[in-house]
Amino acid sequence: MSYEADVCIVGAGPGGALLGYLLAKKGLSVILLEQNAELGKAFRGEHLNEEGEAVLKSHNLFEAIEAHGLLRMEKLEYFNNGQLFKTIVADPTVGHLGIHVPQAHLLKVILDKTHQFPHFTCMLNTKVTQLATDESGRYVGVVASKDGISIEIASQLIIGADGRYSTIRKQSHIDMAKRKHGFDLLWAKIPAPKGWEPAIKMALIGDKQLSLFAQTNGFIQIGWNIEQGSFSELRKQAFTPFIQQLTKAFPDLTEIVVQHIQSWRDFVLLDVFSSHCDSWGTEGLVLLGDAVHTMTPTGAFGLNSALKDADCLASLLSKETIAQFDVQVFQQMREPDINEVLTKQIEKEQTFAANFLETAS
Structure with missing residues (x-):
């Protein structure tokens, strides 16, 4: 044909x-x-930034996308040992620090x-x-x-x-x-606790970045950097000590993490380059x-x-x-x-x- x-x-x-x-x-x-x-x-x-948002607005697409559902990130927060120590808020002229679509x-x-x-x-x-x-x-x-x-x-x-x-x-x-950038990324998705604010939250695990992104429809996306090429060996190790690093960084999520991330299979690996x-x-x-x-x-x-x-x-x-x-x-x-x-x-x-x-x- x-x-x-x-x-x-x-x-x-x-x-x-x-x-x-x-x-x-x-x-x-x-x-x-x-x-x-x-x-x-x-x-x-x-996640859209202000440049992607501008492209969609220039073609009269953004309003219809918003009607379907999106979430503006209002702030960026940094945590250490479960405690918030720094907050960056959105520039009022932009209105967000990223938009989940x-x-x-x-x-x-x-x-x-x-x-x-x-x-x-x-x-x-x-x-x-x-x-x-x-x-x-x-x-x-x-x-x-x-x-x-x-x-x-x-x-x-x-x-x-x-x-x-x-x-x-x-x-x-x-x-x-x-x-290559020296790290790969583990993704996971969990339900957000009631009242979870539209924000990006960051923590440091060892020397690697751990990020939480609020999402539409009441979810949180977890992005966890790990050593490049390490996942095959990492998943041979006990899972509980690994996931406890996440719950120590964000204690409010302990119950939800235990319920929804129970094994290595609950992560998606991204080969980063x-x-x-x-x-x-x-x-x-x-x-x-x-x-x-x-x-x-x-x-x-x-x-x-x-x-x-x-x-x-x-x-x-x-x-x-x-x-x-x-x-x-x-x-x-x-x-x-x-x-x-x-x-x-x-x-x-x-x-x-x-x-x-x-x-x-």
Whole structure:
């Protein structure tokens, strides 16, 4: 079975979905592919900063997302041995220190907007298996498996928005330089106690960061940095002494933690690294978001950077410009900001423990 579109976007995360909507709004035909059978199911970062918020507001999407449910973080708190010792409150001109937005809410709002465009198609459970080129070597489409059936999609431009392990990046032989940061991350999710405030709470366990993020619908997301590559050995050890470090840091959560985190299986492991590519694309193909510049979870920049990529790329594409699109223009517009963010992440990681020096005795 064959299809044709101006643009084929691979990856229906926030960056790919937003780009698809913006391009369809400009009159380009778009086919958006997602390998998962459902949207927004993966365990991902879900925090908007003021830049991501501004992108969504500029396209009149934020109000509808807010109607579905979001939570503004009012303060950042630092704890030592179960005691609060420092609080940072939101700048009144910004109104928050980050906004929790469930990815499912974000994607639903964006993709609901695409229903008005007959030239937009979203295909779920569709995995790209091969890129197609013409006689000059320009990429002109993809071969994919949809519900187990092989399909072909011809397009003027392929956009890889398929994340840190991007198939499109690998298939197009674009080199990625990976940097490890000395830690991996354990995620967990627990119900919030009654009256839990919308805040981010931080503690230091050994020399590693432990973070709690309030979420919509009465949950707390736990992010616990551990030594890089240590989880396989760590999970061979007794679980109780490990989890007691969490309850010592946040005693108010003891009962809930005991009920909901009972073994190593209750954590999700994230292999932490950042990356960059010297080239963001080639003839007929462009990468965005984590596919071309993977972020670490530090500072929750990844989602926001992907939204900004999509916004920028959409501004460069139209029916008139797509055939002559130069990926280097996009890269030159976005790369300085990305490099600044990656530098900022490293600085935050290296200086995190300094927040606790004043409590040392």
